[in-house]
Amino acid sequence: MLAVAILAENIKEALGKHMSSTTPSIESQSLNVDAAVRDRYSAAAEAAEAALCCPVDYDPQYLKMIPQEILERDYGCGDPSKWVKQGETVLDLGSGGGKICYIAAQIVGESGKVIGVDCNDTMLGLARQYQGEIAEKLGYENVDFRKGRIQDLKLNLDSLEEYLIENPTKTSSDWLQMQEHADHLRATQPLIKSDSVDVVVSNCVLNLVKDEDRKQLFSELHRVLKRGGRAVISDIVCDELVPEELRNDPHLWSGCISGAFLEESFLEAFAEAGFYGIEIVSRQEEAWATVEGIEFRSMTVQAFKGKDGPCLDRRQAVIYNGPWKSVTDDDGHKLVRGKRMAVCEKTFQIYSQAPYSDKITPVPPVNEVPLENAKPFDCHGVPIRSAKETKQGNGLLTMLPDGDCCGTDGCC
Numbered sequence: 001m002l003a004v005a006i007l008a009e010n011i012k013e014a015l016g017k018h019m020s021s022t023t024p025s026i027e028s029q030s031l032n033v034d035a036a037v038r039d040r041y042s043a044a045a046e047a048a049e050a051a052l053c054c055p056v057d058y059d060p061q062y063l064k065m066i067p068q069e070i071l072e073r074d075y076g077c078g079d080p081s082k083w084v085k086q087g088e089t090v091l092d093l094g095s096g097g098g099k100i101c102y103i104a105a106q107i108v109g110e111s112g113k114v115i116g117v118d119c120n121d122t123m124l125g126l127a128r129q130y131q132g133e134i135a136e137k138l139g140y141e142n143v144d145f146r147k148g149r150i151q152d153l154k155l156n157l158d159s160l161e162e163y164l165i166e167n168p169t170k171t172s173s174d175w176l177q178m179q180e181h182a183d184h185l186r187a188t189q190p191l192i193k194s195d196s197v198d199v200v201v202s203n204c205v206l207n208l209v210k211d212e213d214r215k216q217l218f219s220e221l222h223r224v225l226k227r228g229g230r231a232v233i234s235d236i237v238c239d240e241l242v243p244e245e246l247r248n249d250p251h252l253w254s255g256c257i258s259g260a261f262l263e264e265s266f267l268e269a270f271a272e273a274g275f276y277g278i279e280i281v282s283r284q285e286e287a288w289a290t291v292e293g294i295e296f297r298s299m300t301v302q303a304f305k306g307k308d309g310p311c312l313d314r315r316q317a318v319i320y321n322g323p324w325k326s327v328t329d330d331d332g333h334k335l336v337r338g339k340r341m342a343v344c345e346k347t348f349q350i351y352s353q354a355p356y357s358d359k360i361t362p363v364p365p366v367n368e369v370p371l372e373n374a375k376p377f378d379c380h381g382v383p384i385r386s387a388k389e390t391k392q393g394n395g396l397l398t399m400l401p402d403g404d405c406c407g408t409d410g411c412c
Contacts, residue, residue, distance in 0.1 A: 056077065058099075058103065059103075062107070065106075070126065076234065077234055077235065077256065078235075078299075081104050083199070083230075085199075086109050086111070086112065087112050089108075089112065090115070090198065090200075091197045091201070092116045093150040093201070093205055093221070094118055095123075096120070096127070097126040098116055098145065100201060101127070102143065109140075110139075113144070115145075115146060116144070117153065118147065119149045119150075119157060146158070151209055151217040151220060152186075152216070152220065153220045153223070154185075156185060159189060163178070194224060195226050197224045197225050199229060199232060200221055200224065201234075204235055204298070209259070215273075218269050227306040228305070228306045230277075230304045234282070234298060234300040235261060235266065236257070236260045236288070237262065237297060238262060238263070238295065239262075239295045240293075242260065246258050256296075257291060260296050263299065274308065275305060275330075276307040276329065276331070276350065277304040278304075279355055280299060282300035284299065285297075304350075304355070307330070309346050312344055312371065312375070313344060313345075313369075314344075314365065315365040315369050315389055315392060316345065316363065318335065318343055318348065320335035320359065321359050331347075331379065335360075340363055340384060340390070342385035343379075345374060345377075348362065366391045
């Protein structure tokens, strides 16, 4: 409740400044989002600020070995680490003081790996300060903190800084050479390699990225994941569009208010980047904050990578078990409850895994069609796969039961 009270006072203060007749109109000011976020989070790394994001209950067993200084200066709105699994390679976007990274390090174990990315020097310093101590407690070291911007996961800022120390930028020609070197680093020494991560997590950070960088942000998130990998992102969303005057307030933006995603737009951003199986796995019931009638709350979304590639027909089908009469996936495949729906090899494999597998009954053909013999499959429309087609090549057999079809349980 203390954090909510402090947040309310901060919002009132920001709105008061905006509405004051002696203060220049915020609409006439040019908001530097990067500077606003950098300055506030640098200060928050040195002294705890209760108003940044909303309180989260983490599994206490994972907090025991994390230093109090990190716990006090952690700012988030959810716990994406709940969806991390043993042995995985995890990337935490906007890792801050390292709390989620150090929780994930315990979950993935010695066989796993955790990478934290942040561009704030003060936060990185806090996170890196305790690496040795936590590794000693764990009995292994599996956490790596890297300096970079989450919307540009190819550029290693530590490597770029080494270049700048040796080659100070004093003229426009120097600046152009620096840009060329940055592109060279992206191509030859990417901060995060493509198709290298099992799960990307983030805790209340994406909303801090300015609007014009968000398409690249989701594209980068998709790029670094392995096929079949997933993103689990906790962030602040709003139920109505935030008006321009609030979006131009640096205090409200850095406080996870002004930059909040509209709920449906947050989900659409994953779809536009090429993800599938997008679902809300957690949504705060009561609003965390309300500003001018607009509700802001925490939401965690999970989305998967791997729907790209050709559609090939191997005579496979799936049955949607319900409970809805029909459903449509991200690629427009419509599944009608109880009917054998024809699908391509790629879709058949996707439906056989999370998040679909508990609602789908796969129907493979009796005789498998070799991949090299598979023909192109048209995924448009609502194709029904006949039972005869999945049994193709099996011949005309007659089989009668020689005992109780229900087995020894007597279920009939």
